[in-house]
Amino acid sequence: MSTQATSFTASRAAPAGLGQPGSTTHAPSYYAATGLSQPDRPVLQGTTQADVCIIGxxxxxxxxxxxxxxQGYKVVVLEAARVGWGASGRNGGQLVHSYSRDIDVIEARYxxxxADALGSMxxxxxxxxxxxxxxxxxxxxxxPGGxxxxxxDKQVRQLEHHKALWERYGHTELDMLDARATEQAVGTRRYxxxxxxxxxxxxxxxxxxQGEAAAFESLGGVIHELSAVTRIERGECATVHTAHGRVQARFVIVACNAYIGDLEPQLAARSMPCGTQVIATEPLGDRFKEILPTEYCVEDCNFLLDYFRLSADRRLVYGGGVIYGARDPAHIESIIRPKMLKTFPQLKDVxxxxxxxxxxxxxLTRLPEVGRLAPNIYYSQGCSGHGVTFTHLIGRVLSEVIRGQAERFDAFASLPHYPFPGGRLFRVPFTALGAAYYDLRDKLGI
Structure with a gap:
């Protein structure tokens, strides 16, 4: 089938208002087209009280x-757009352990x-x-399986080191595959x-x-969508303001990540939104056996890595590339399709x-930033590409510190947090220059 056939318009620039903060519509992705049915969640109106107010x-x-x-807390969640609207609803869907800088790097630096504290988690x-x-x-x-x-050859040695490191911290469900076994699991001779x-x-x-939101609501939790927070008023009882209402709460968690905007400038100064692109093919039918007969998810070891997997209806979901400064590329397919075909040339007609x-x-450190803005206001941000698993860990850790158990929270909060050199003006070119250097090293195998 020709690739010029009925290509979905999401592969071009999104129409104005789609996928923008405060939008009633998710970004036009495969995930949005196949998500779970959702209830109407009202905009926050007036004043309400909670034990904990969560932003995001x-x-x-x-x-x-x-x-x-x-644990029995009364919790109100405020969301500027829709549940899972940001990276949580658009990512590659892969459960990847550890952090963007692994445990050996943490030990060398800190x-x-x-390393033992973070390695245990x-x-x-x-x-x-x-x-x-x-x-x-x-x-x-x-x-299951990733x-x-x-x-x-350098990356092979890195994987062998990676396996030994994780086994040192008790993770033993790992196997090294040689080139032939890898080709059998992933239909390419590239690796x-x-x-x-x-x-x-x-x-x-x-x-x-969406399923986690439904679980939270089944326990009495409340989510207000289209309720962007405009400011957080500090105090023994904090007040979180939106355009049409406010939440008074004993504790606040700021969980905005790349979409924090100007809500808390000190957090925005220490982080940089980056865009990544994903495509989904037509359903492959039995042809999935040519590329991923095991149905494992895959990511390569490059600095600017490619990642891919099969969806439930056996589309190939393929992502990669980074746009520093989070500019939306006008033609996503033109960026990612060549990457996909380099791995799977047999899909040229798909x-x-x-x-x-x-x-x-x-x-800047590629490690998540966790801490306090005030004694009762907590934040977590900057997963640096390892967000799917880390966010679930830190949710438990944040719940622990609110309950008075601070040891695991302090293990993250004690890590240094640095602003990008040159501030907002120069963080994009400096970071892009560094990425280009490491990308060249990957291509040269050094």
Missing amino acids: AGYTGLSSALHLAE GKAA AFEGARIIKERIARYQIDCHFR MFTALS KAALLDHSTGHVHPLRLA RVDYGWTGNFLLT
Whole structure:
């Protein structure tokens, strides 16, 4: 079938208002087209009281809200757009352990105590997700198994090191695959080896967020959509203001990540929104066996990595590339399709039905930033590309600190938080220059 056939218009520039903050509509993605049915969630009107007010109905906010509701807290979540509207509903759907900088880097930079503390939590996020899916019967198309693939001898050695490191911290559900076994699992000769992680997998990310929202609401939690927060008034009892109402709460969690805007300038100064692009092909039918017969999800080891998986209806969902500064590219398919065909040239006749972009939040250290804005106002941001599992972990950790158990929270909060050199004006060119350097190293295999 010709790729010039009925390609979905989302692969071009989105019409004005679609996928923008405060929009009534999700970004025009495959996920939005196949999400769960959602109830009407009213705009916040007037004044309400809560034990905890959470700003943002992405994974960080929903995970925190669900953990707290399970403990009997009265929680109100305020969302500027829709549940799962940001990166939580647009990402690659892969459950990847640890952090964007792994445990050995944490030890080298911040010492053994920090590495041990964060290492003890590095594999918890994926467990939480699987527990949530099972407990609340969330229909988010979970499939087990994930692979990291190596394109050079150097990356093979990195994967061997990676396996030994994770096994040191108790994660043993790992197998190294040679080139032949990798080709059998992924229908391409592009890779020299792979690390197979049996404990991970992939999901329909928007359905996961929507299912967690429904679980939270089943416990009495309240979500107000189209209720952008305009300011947070500090105090022993904080007041969170929107255009039409306010929430008075003992505690506040700021969980906005890449879409924080100017709500808290000190948080925005320490982070940079980055765009990544994803496409979804037409359903492949039995042809899926040519590329992913195991139905594992895959990501390669490059600095600017490619990642892909099969959807429940066996489309290839393929993502990659980074737009620093979060500019929406006008032609997503033209960016990602060549990457897909470099991996799977046998798909040259396959139509692309969807293409979309979304923002994740990058920090200077590539580690998440967690802390307090005031004694009763907490935040978490900057997962730097490892958000699916980390957000679920930090939701539990934030619920713990609100209950008075601060040890695990302090392990993250004690990490240094740095602004980008040159501030907002120069953070994009400086970061893009660094990325170009590492991308060249990947291409040269050095």
